[in-house]
Amino acid sequence: MIAVIWVCAAMLSVAAFLVLTRMATGPTMLNRVVAMDVLIAIVVAGLGLEAALNRHATTLPILVVLSLVGFVGSVSVARFAAHDDKGENT
Amino acid sequence: MTVDPHSSESSGHVPERHNGVQWPMLIGLTVVWVLLWGGLTVSNVLSGLVVAVIVTLVFPLPPIVFTGRLRVRGLAVLIGWFVVDLVVASAQVAVQALRIRHRPLNAVIQVDLRSRSDLYLTVTAELLSLVPGSLVVEARRSTSTLFLHVLGVRDESDVEAARRRALRQEGRVVRALASDEELAAYRSEGVGR
């Protein structure tokens, strides 16, 4: 079990790094929002992994909050900040 | 169910937001509250109900018109196919992502749904969006039309396959939720195509 969780943690780390490069390069706000959504999914997976490893439930409320905050964040950006994207490509 | 005297006027194009208490909404919010507190106790349920009443009064929503009935078999087929779709589509998108020197061609397709119901339109759109590889770009209530962005199409036959997939998804939704009359209307609509 522990070995599996370490392998998972390594994969998630690489994934988070790749997503961060996409967030840095953009090129537009919407691309960064998509990257942020994926990053949040990865953080949720990481917290779940840790909860599974140590068999505790203290971090579970954080998962709920993260999934909702991520949604509000991406919808707000899509609704209000997307106008900056006009004229740019992709 | 409603206590709003104006609700009879809401048969226009856009259902108006009304201030009545909607029981399904109340129960749903209370269940969420109990899940979040993590324990089924009397105080949890009561405080959840109070919060749910406040939320539904402060943020009124148009009522969901649900005239059909839940069919257990249709629902099982819907959920089963959804899981299958999810796994298959995830694998397909994974292959697309890993293929070297491969630029997937995409398509934006128009899908005219056969049913005329906001609820089925919404559920179909939700399910289609949840499956990787198809994404709802635009939806029109007036004509029950969805515009889907589809990943990885090679030719016209792939486009038609994606359209048929979306229509099959709608068919499963209707078969799981619709009333007998709606189902009959849906079937006769399908004959003309």
Place this chain on the structure above:
Amino acid sequence: MNIADVVSAACLLAGCTLSLIAAIGLVRFPDLFSRMHAGTKPQVLGLLLVLVGVGLRLRDWTDIGMLLAVAMFQLLTAPVAAHMIGRAAYQGGAVRQDTLLVDELTSALEADDPGQSGRT
């Protein structure tokens, strides 16, 4: 180590692999919409698998209830967020025509009254 632990480990592994592949897709795909398709995987199937894995490990109904809430929120909100982003992108002209084989929305929008385009 019993069967539930083995299944749980398999679920966690599969979920994390999906996240990694999605991240690769996010970096490699050429345009916003393809990247969104890649991003749907960890948000839906990957997350569900991880939550099942955690639930099988914890085996406590209170915790499983909370995990169910997370799964439910995610399934309800992910399509809405994706639709909002997709729509904003399309209206902002961020869709790349060179990656499209067929585009039936642009022609449908042009056929409409210009004042009506983009509204539901």
